[in-house]
Amino acid sequence: AQSVAQPEDQVNVAEGNPLTVKCTYSVSGNPYLFWYVQYPNRGLQFLLKYITGDNLVKGSYGFEAEFNKSQTSFHLKKPSALVSDSALYFCAVRDFNQAGTALIFGKGTTLSVSS
Amino acid sequence: IAGITQAPTSQILAAGRRMTLRCTQDMRHNAMYWYRQDLGLGLRLIHYSNTAGTTGKGEVPDGYSVSRANTDDFPLTLASAVPSQTSVYFCASGTAGPGELFFGEGSRLTVL
Numbered sequence: 001a002q003s004v005a006q007p008e009d010q011v012n013v014a015e016g017n018p019l020t021v022k023c024t025y026s027v028s029g030n031p032y033l034f035w036y037v038q039y040p041n042r043g044l045q046f047l048l049k050y051i052t053g054d055n056l057v058k059g060s061y062g063f064e065a066e067f068n069k070s071q072t073s074f075h076l077k078k079p080s081a082l083v084s085d086s087a088l089y090f091c092a093v094r095d096f097n098q099a100g101t102a103l104i105f106g107k108g109t110t111l112s113v114s115s
Numbered sequence: 116i117a118g119i120t121q122a123p124t125s126q127i128l129a130a131g132r133r134m135t136l137r138c139t140q141d142m143r144h145n146a147m148y149w150y151r152q153d154l155g156l157g158l159r160l161i162h163y164s165n166t167a168g169t170t171g172k173g174e175v176p177d178g179y180s181v182s183r184a185n186t187d188d189f190p191l192t193l194a195s196a197v198p199s200q201t202s203v204y205f206c207a208s209g210t211a212g213p214g215e216l217f218f219g220e221g222s223r224l225t226v227l
Contacts, residue, residue: 032213043119043205043218044158051213090157094213101165102148102173103207103216107157 002027002095006106013081014114021076021109023091032094033074034103035065037087044090050074061085081113117141119219121206127225128196136191136222138206146209147189148173148216149181151202158205164189165211196226 003026013019025031032051036044048059055067065076076089088110092103122137140147145166150158160173164183178200180192189208193200203223209216 034215036218041221043220044207046215046217049215096213101146101211102160102163103158104160105150105158107155 002093002104004091004093004104004106006089006091006109008109009107010110010112012112012114015083016080019078019081019085019111019113021089021091021111023074023076023106024072025074025091025093026072027093027095029096031067031072031074032096033065033067034092034094035059035063035074035076036090036092038090038108039087047076047089081111083113083115086111086113118217119206119208121204121219121222123222124220125223125225127227128193130197130226131195134193134196134224136193136204136206136224138189138191138219139187140189140206140208140217141187142208142217143186144208144217145186145211147183148207148209149179149189149191150205150207151175152205152221153202161191161204193224196224198226200224201226 005024034049035047050057050067058064090108091106119140148163149161152158159175162181164170167186203221205221206219207216
């Protein structure tokens with residue numbers, strides 16, 4: 001079965017420093033990978049996706065993610081964190097082996113950026 | 116463009132009562148989904164629909180039912196609510212391809 005793991009419940013970083021939010025996956029077949037962000041009392045907003053092609057994917061708000069097939073990872077990165085980046089981040093894989101083709105989510109990582 | 120509209124935004128419900136959460140999309144997506152979000156558990160799939168007229172069970176379907184009479188609407192019904200169904204419920208939609216899903220703003224349900 002497809003699955004996603006986010007090993008860190010919380011990541012703390014100072015404003016201006018680079019940030020990384022980790023994600024590893026387990027899939028059979030081609031991985032279709034996604035990052036979403038959730039601000040308090042809001043829905044999930046799409047940040048970026050890896051479908052095929054370049055391993056470095058660029059997304060919204062200056063975020064990027066690196067797909068690493070050998071390490072089965074898809075870590076989210078940003079060169080310089082902002083206080084406004086503080087939110088809950090979800091990694092997900094789209095499961096095409098099941099009839100629902102739904103997104104399977106990790107448990108989420110809370111990013112806290114201090115000024 | 117509204118995207119996905121969920122109603123109600125928030126509801127407090129007595130145990131044993133019936134409740135329907137509404138979801139409407141205006142993107143003409145074939146596939147729609149219901150998730151519940153609980154602290155420490157992330158989002159878990161309740162039910163899905165690949166196209167109008169068809170539905171399927173997700174990871175946590177017990178106590179919930181759905182219908183998909185047309186492309187735009189995908190209501191979620193709790194026939195007899197229990198306290199363990201206290202959660203935030205998100206509706207989502209997407210195409211049949213490998214692209215992203217689009218989410219509503221959520222419905223916060225408290226069952227007492």
